[in-house]
Amino acid sequence: MRNLGFLLQKEFRQIFRDKTILAMMLALPIIQLMILPWAMNLDIKNINLSIVDNDHSSYSQQLITRIGSSGYFRIISADRSYKEALVHIENGSSDLIMELPAGFERNLVREGKQNIGISIDAINGSKASIGGAYLASVISDFNADLAINQMEAPDYKTTPMGFMEINFSNWYNPLAEYKYFFVPGVLVLLLTMIGGFMTALNIVREKEVGTIEQINVTPIKKWEFILGKLIPFWIIGMIVFTIGLLVIRAVYGISSVGSLPLLYIVAGTYMIALLGFGLLVSTFCDSQVQAMFVAFFFILIFILMSGLFTAVQSMPHWARIISVLTPVSHFIKIMRMIMLKGSGFPDILIELGYIFSFALVLNGWAIWNYRKTS
């Protein structure tokens, strides 16, 4: 125990003396937390549309006007041919092309059916495909509102047979604001990086410089050394977490619906797991560069498979397993559950169990791996 006291004294002295590292651990995450979530917005708006109107009829005019006033689209060009419109897709100024065939209005009345071509820039990801879906629904509304349809089937609007009215409601996030979704997750990611990178680098640095050998030759016990490394970074992690919660409240106006103490218990356990990860990496690496790249490999996987940027549920089965095997995804889930939905202890039990197991396994493995004598 006594040794632990001396170790902690030394670690804290070293940490506070190194202003750059302190800045990296405290200032950088907080600044990122304040700035980055503003960029995280998946709203689909300002969909750029190029229209090829080969018909120039009143119907096509009405449709175009309707599309323009829907608010989703920005009609950036009216082209004379599909080929011309394609150029806009190629240079990225347009996400969609809508092509109205010649004789559109006349043929619709005569034959009862007409096709409108929608071409979607599939490279532009969700924006274009969701944009395509919006366009289809605007066209479908236009279709229903056409006078000819109104006249021919007067019953349609007044007493339609089997008209199903769908009532949508969105819980926990009535304004569907993305920040509720992303901000807690960003804090988790920042904590993850601190826990994962810092311990790994710190210990491997001692290896490189040679001071670890000096420690190994003293009577300091293995567990004392390890605790001496974990505790200071754990404290810093919890401080960052606290500042993070305050920032979230101040900058985004989000405060936790659920129990704060519960949140802290989870955060504390999570930090232990991440620090264990860093510790484990350090037992395998001889140089700082190695440690960094190995940690980077895992942490990037943690981040991208965490469910923050893309839904875990949509991933293939094996990828979902990997996601389950990362501690990050569980903490993000819990953060959302507690902060946004007010979930209680029994609800998060399973997820917390995962995190706890990670803490146990990672730290246990690291401790087992660490050899004072080799």
Next chain:
Amino acid sequence: MEEKVIVCKDLTKQFGDFCAVDKISFDVSKGEIFGFLGANGAGKTTAMRILCGLSYPSSGEATVAGFSVKNQQESIKKNIGYMSQKFSLYENLSIRENIEFFGGVYGVSRKDIRERSDNLIQDLGLQKEANKLVGGLPLGWKQKLAFSVAIFHRPKIVFLDEPTGGVDPVTRRQFWDMIYDASASGITIFVTTHYMDEAEYCNRISVMVDGKMEALDSPANLKKQYATDSMDEAFYKLARGARRSGD
């Protein structure tokens, strides 16, 4: 019969096919200054690391301060001091802070730490630098400081791995004065070096060549044996058949 603080019998360390330390046997008496010589790559550092409890022997036996290197490493560590080639103090801690840390983990009481560190700082003439970071010190001072920290807790034996690398002759001489003082107070000194003039300062020396111990005697006897006045010559005659070079 002098008390033996280090006893080594057929100590061997293998890395795969490579035999770094090949069945060395020797012992060191209490209070001796024992020089462990050899060219680079001869196996000195590997052998020393086993004796310090940093490395497991592949076969053979050794006891340090009465404890076995095979399974009592932690007990060994309580009784020894160590100074590595890189001096291994924390560069971003001050002199006082380094002393405080190492003294503390070796079990020196806080009161004693304070007293002894005051004395130490005075003896080294570092009063003005006491609170400055070790990283900013010149090499010679770092070295003397590292040695002082290594014996701060009055260990039975202190292991020094090439402690005088890169310092000027005057500093080296002063350093060896410190070693003599330590030896006089009852600490056994186990020092590796490839400076042959330093070999003269030791009570007995051993010479390792290609992992084997090729000589074990006092400097005077060795010089007589190889019919030369200088240890350089004697060493050269011993080691010139060596096949390994470079650590």
Next chain:
Amino acid sequence: MKELWVFIRKEFKQVFRDPRTLLIMFGLPVAQIVLFGFALTSEVKNIDILIADNAKDIMSMQITDKIRANSYFIVQEKNIGGADIDRKFKEGSVQAVLIFPTGFSNDLMHEGKAGVQIITDGTDPNTAKTIENYLTNIISNYQREKFPSASLRYQILTEPRMLYNEEDNGSMNFIPGVMALILMLVCTALTSVSIVKEKELGTMEILLVSPFKPVMVLVAKAVPYFILSVINFTFILLLSVFLLHINIKGSVLLLYLESALFILTCLSLGLLISNATNAQQTALLISMMGMMLPTIILTGFIFPLENMPWILRTISNLVPSKWYFLIIKSVMLKGLGFQYVWKETLILVIMTTVLLTIALKKFKIRLQ
């Protein structure tokens, strides 16, 4: 020139001396890209939906069956009310709830209309919207089949075409972005320690007294990593083509040249970082930890850049991977030629020049 070559050879040897580090530096990124290519998708699948069927009549059960048959949904059935629904959401076991009122079919047949309630977990707004879209489609399709008279006399049909991705390859969405991200982070980190290491080890002095011009030092340090990175990029491309079935629609040569340019930009950034710090630790932390999230977000492959506040959009213009991302999309996936990407290319060239110049200046100052 000859001296430069010798210097470069020495740098090469140093890099190759450590096979483990080499494997880590170059093998891992390749593995990551493949992993993400397979795993990441912007589609919404495996939706846990709870159907509370209070009617249990023909039509509600038919609709339920249709949803069940849809591969995107995983259906649970239970008759529960408000508080229990809240419970289920909080547990996280469902993402959407669909409620049929009692007498559903009756109302449809006799009164001509009936209501259906869909509640989604709004904590993930995008998923919620997509789920709503899916359900709307299923229900309207059912409606159209069951009640043809409810469909319009005059129908406008739309046939959406997915340009550049007729085969509907899901990886296309994320691979370019992941490539830009990983290349940027890894290449920057590679060189970020190169100069600092020498400073820490003390071998910097040797370089400084040598007859080498400062610019040669920087070049020599970057060359081995440049070559290795280009080889690495080749592996990444091969894996993308053969494992992930991505077709390189455009000129492979152009793709290589652009990628080589981008790698150069990143290496220059790394050199600059290397010059600006004194400890390996700091350099690594800046180039990896400091840059990770900003690069992921500001490259624009997950979050649309046009949605961001203008400050962030401006900052994103300073992020090299953002430009490279545009270039890859255009050249690799759309098959466009240089005339479409000359602007982005020029920007990368300017960035590289600026970064190298600053790095050189800082390096020279250190010599004084």
